[in-house]
Amino acid sequence: MGSSKQFTPEESQKIQQLRSACSAILNTEQNEDHYLIRWLRARNMDVEKAEEMLRKSMKWRKDNEVDGILEREEVPIKYRRLFPTGDFGRDSEGDVVIFIPYGRYCHRLVIGVEGMETVLRWHIIWMETMNRLVTNAEKETGKKGLRLVQIVDFDQYSYKELTYSPGREFLIKTNKVADENYPELMKSMVIINAPKVFSLLFGVIKPFMSKETISKISIISGNEETWKKELNSKLNPENVPVRWGGTKKGTDEYCSQIPEVWLGTPVPLSYFTSDYKVHDFQTKKIAAGEKFEVEIPVDISKYPEGTTPNLVWKFKVENHDIGFSITCKALSIGNGDNKSESASSSLSSESVESTVNAESRVDSKEGIQEGNCTIYTSGLYTLLLTTDTAIHAPRQFITLSK
Structure with missing residues (x-):
């Protein structure tokens, strides 16, 4: 009956020999025939070698x-x-x-x-x-x-x-x-x-x-x-x-x-x-106290009517933790020609920066971070990653996909 086959007379004899030698260090389940036969088969039915192996393993379990x-x-x-x-x-x-x-x-x-x-x-x-x-x-x-x-x-x-x-x-x-x-x-x-x-x-x-x-x-x-x-x-x-x-x-x-x-x-x-893996991403090193920015200009007027773009991100911190946030500087779009300008050139020095995604700390143990948000306002969107000066390690490693 599948894996529940009976033992040969020789196997049964050697199982009993191994049980007699080791029963004092085994619990009830470990004293069963089907448990003991595994050790014998692992040592080509040599009782002495099986006993040595079993005793070493019991010590390993205890230690x-x-x-x-x-x-x-x-x-x-x-x-x-x-x-x-x-x-x-x-x-x-x-x-x-x-x-x-x-x-x-x-x-x-x-x-x-x-x-x-x-x-x-x-x-x-x-x-x-x-x-x-x-x-x-x-x-x-x-x-x-x-x-x-x-x-x-x-x-x-x-x-x-x-x-x-x-x-x-x-x-x-x-x-x-x-x-x-x-x-x-x-x-x-x-x-x-x-x-x-x-x-x-x-x-x-x-x-x-x-x-x-x-x-x-x-x-x-x-x-x-x-x-x-x-x-x-x-x-x-x-x-x-x-x-x-x-x-x-x-x-x-x-x-x-x-x-x-x-x-x-x-x-x-x-x-x-997802067909991406951590090691397939672009790798960026950030020293303690420094920051890394990804700027993405978005002009809503360039998208078909009735549609809105999505901002999508994926990244992974390899050591310690890092701060992650998204901000936006709104575009100053006038009538007519200004709509054809790029998002970055449409920004004025007075553009007000707003928070799209408040800063949160991302620990390296948390795995790949991914998310998205719908964009309703034209502007220069900045994905910001920052390290903490209190970090003991001199450098951090992050993995980005955009």
Whole structure:
């Protein structure tokens, strides 16, 4: 019955041997056959090596206070939205299917702001969450020994993400955590939309992966129709959003606002529909106490009757925080010829500056900022970004799109 197959006489014997050696350090669930067999299989059924591995992992759990971590700690919601994981139900054998939109992850955003140790801590929370998904599925179905099927989408993955050294280091460290402490939790990993640079990424992390892990990874090549068809043959389409070939519907094809699809945290639709990434923007450095302005002249008279222009902005602060505001100096437009003048030349020295968007502080942890406002008055609109002289770091980095 799928992942709940029976053990051979040899496996049963070695499970009992491992249990006898380690039962004192294991809880009730950890003493079960389907838990112990994972450690044995990870060490080619060598009881002594499996015991060594298991004892090291139990010490790791104690040293890092892993037991009960899901009740004590959580990843901030802003990062759960920036690094979402989808629950795509079960495969044909009852194993848990998760979806990872890896190509849209930006590790320089989170590691650069929060630091490696914090992000690694969050990864432990993620691993424990995945383990609980499997445990809950076992309780719901009555099957034992269920595992994870990971669908990893590399759409929008870029070379710049590949060249971010801390991001590669993070991958290597998290793979080590999984191999040493969650053996045989992963049943398989299916990669879709792999870009040309994927081979470079895989070449970097492959030496740090076990042969067993590597053997479970498959790449579906070909166009979208090809990988959708293959995913449908492996998964239950009713649990997969339309975007990835399933039939599950929400307010959009990504089911972005359905909590149960995204582990309780709805994801902004723009996360999936925006083809820009942080590292694709123009980068501007602003020293402490300085400011950066973007001036946009707007002449309402040049727009068709009955229409109004929109001012749209997107930006991201990479370190610390920054002040953001929008002001407008109204145009002094006279009769006739003045309407043909540019917005900037129509301004007089007496033009009164008004506030369109009052200054607010934007923290680097808040991710990409985007907004818009309708323009009803001709004028010179200025988007202003300012740093604070009290900032300890000598420079800030922001990313702009206009």
